[in-house]
Amino acid sequence: MAYEVLARKYRSRDFDEIVGQGAIATTLRNAIELGRVHHGYLFTGTRGVGKTSMARILAKALNCHNSDGPTPNPCSKCESCLRIADGSDLDVVEIDAASNTGVDNIRELRSNAAFRPARSRFKVYIIDEVHMLSTGAFNALLKTLEEPPEHVKFILATTETHKVPATIQSRCQRFDFRSISPQDISEQLKKILEQEEIAAEEMVLRRVSRAANGSMRDALSLLDQLLAYGASNLTADVIEDVLPGSHDACRTWWLL
Ligand SMILES: [Zn+2]
Numbered sequence: 008m009a010y011e012v013l014a015r016k017y018r019s020r021d022f023d024e025i026v027g028q029g030a031i032a033t034t035l036r037n038a039i040e041l042g043r044v045h046h047g048y049l050f051t052g053t054r055g056v057g058k059t060s061m062a063r064i065l066a067k068a069l070n071c072h073n074s075d076g077p078t079p080n081p082c083s084k085c086e087s088c089l090r091i092a093d094g095s096d097l098d099v100v101e102i103d104a105a106s107n108t109g110v111d112n113i114r115e116l117r118s119n120a121a122f123r124p125a126r127s128r129f130k131v132y133i134i135d136e137v138h139m140l141s142t143g144a145f146n147a148l149l150k151t152l153e154e155p156p157e158h159v160k161f162i163l164a165t166t167e168t169h170k171v172p173a174t175i176q177s178r179c180q181r182f183d184f185r186s187i188s189p190q191d192i193s194e195q196l197k198k199i200l201e202q203e204e205i206a207a208e209e210m211v212l213r214r215v216s217r218a219a220n221g222s223m224r225d226a227l228s229l230l231d232q233l234l235a236y237g238a239s240n241l242t243a244d245v246i247e248d249v250l251p252g253s254h255d256a257c258r259t260w261w262l263l
Contacts, residue, residue: 013227019060020083026195027187036079045180047161051168052184055224062133062162066099067091070127098124099131110143117151120159130159137163138170152178186221207241
């Protein structure tokens with residue numbers, strides 16, 4: 008079987024599993040419970056802090072087929088939940104704005120949004136790196152955000168909020184995702200290594216979680232790299248081989 012990278016294998020499946028963004032998860036859960044889900048969200052923050060995972064979980068919560076209505080606890084087992092998780096659902100459309108920057112792309116989205124969802128409650132558009140859209144595309148998107156069809160929700164994600172026009176921002180509820188603390192990253196790494204049945208010295212976890220600089224995805228990529236090195240026991244020597252020149256830095260980190 009092909010090796011599945013850790014970031015994909017251990018992507019959070021529900022609001023409880025999201026690491027380091029508790030306040031946002033709670034707010035979204037409450038909005039669902041109170042029936043106050045906004046039609047547009049703007050998720051901001053550096054890469055690898057859980058924006059896309061949170062967007063998919065919100066989409067699952069809105070559309071889970073094992074519930075009579077939107078639920079803060081999507082089942083993660085029905086066809087809708089499974090397809091959203093792997094990005095292949097008909098009603099939850101993920102668009103990478105970095106490669107779909109033009110006004111035509113958004114016009115197409117608008118005409119598509121007018122149709123009701125194929126088999127779920129809502130059509131959800133997740134637009135990643137939304138700041139990459141052209142001015143024309145933003146204008147087209149703005150028109151839809153001003154008068155969205157009732158069955159449509161937008162989740163816009165960006166690493167560069169200042170490039171998103173104020174007119175777009177003011178029509179969305181904005182959530183600022185925080186960098187994830189080394190402690191939270193380290194705890195998550197520990198859980199994953201336990202499931203993978205791989206031993207690791209505390210010092211290795213500490214180093215990886217600091218080197219990740221607040222990004223869970225970067226931490227997991229680094230862990231992938233260490234595992235690809237072939238070690239079943241992650242020791243200080245292994246990390247020194249993979250990330251050389253770290254002894255002095257390590258000592259400094261120990262002191263922090
Ligand atoms: Zn479900």
